[in-house]
Amino acid sequence: MEKRYLLLIGCFLLVLSCEEVIDPELPAAEPRLVIDAILGFNAGSEEDISLGQVTLTLTAPFLNAQITPATNAIVALIDERDGTVFPLIENEPGVFRDGLPALAFNTDYTLQVTYNNEVYTATERLVKAGTIENVIQGDDFLFDEDSETEVVITFADVPNERNSYLFSFGFDNFLVTDDEFYQDSGLTFSFFYEDVEPGDLLSITLLGIDAEFASFVDQTLMQSGNNANGLFSVPNSNVRGNIVNRTNPANFAFGYFSISEFDVAFLTVE
Numbered sequence: 001m002e003k004r005y006l007l008l009i010g011c012f013l014l015v016l017s018c019e020e021v022i023d024p025e026l027p028a029a030e031p032r033l034v035i036d037a038i039l040g041f042n043a044g045s046e047e048d049i050s051l052g053q054v055t056l057t058l059t060a061p062f063l064n065a066q067i068t069p070a071t072n073a074i075v076a077l078i079d080e081r082d083g084t085v086f087p088l089i090e091n092e093p094g095v096f097r098d099g100l101p102a103l104a105f106n107t108d109y110t111l112q113v114t115y116n117n118e119v120y121t122a123t124e125r126l127v128k129a130g131t132i133e134n135v136i137q138g139d140d141f142l143f144d145e146d147s148e149t150e151v152v153i154t155f156a157d158v159p160n161e162r163n164s165y166l167f168s169f170g171f172d173n174f175l176v177t178d179d180e181f182y183q184d185s186g187l188t189f190s191f192f193y194e195d196v197e198p199g200d201l202l203s204i205t206l207l208g209i210d211a212e213f214a215s216f217v218d219q220t221l222m223q224s225g226n227n228a229n230g231l232f233s234v235p236n237s238n239v240r241g242n243i244v245n246r247t248n249p250a251n252f253a254f255g256y257f258s259i260s261e262f263d264v265a266f267l268t269v270e
Contacts, residue, residue, distance in 0.1 A: 031058040035243050035255035037111055040262040041103040050103045056094040069094025073115040080108035111257045118247040122257035129208030129261040131156045142192050149193045156186040164214035168205040176217050200269045207260035216256050
């Protein structure tokens, strides 16, 4: 946090010291397709739930904060057991949520995106997640007692195998962990929210991910600074995912396709 404040102060002083506005002309590369696709499965007490979304956007020139959706694409999920194709529905420009089938373990699923007459694919399997056993509000803080709220999370590891997990705490906050030091048991840890108020409802989601996706998320979070643009914000350098352009391999896409079992817990701030 202190580093962030020092950086902001440094940038502010730099702006004050400039007498002339400089508008550099930066070379603009051709836009590339970005495919962000995380699908989830939860075995509910009453019924199984499959949800998630596929988001298609285009890369933009450096310093351009505007995100442009990639429209007029055709998106489908293919069950490789029998080749059944499930067309996904575009709910808003570049965002596909509806049309997902009931997901199953030990099954290959291929995401197929057709955009500008080129076909992009990635094939993954559903990855098991642990179980969130307890979420409580704590009394500790890291830096500022008045602005921080501690949430203590306890979760159980998937037994008898090596696992990686992705936690989403909302507000574009994420954490990647693997069970190297808590295999077959679980872990209790604290996460500190900033500027939440009594009565706010917090959502903590645990997703099972494979080692390749864990590495991708780690690199993306590190290079993007886990900033307000979220998990798939544009990093400082190219982080290649698992999506392949079958029509023109040189015109590769950014992003990742992942299928995760998930568990979710809620906490109302006191």
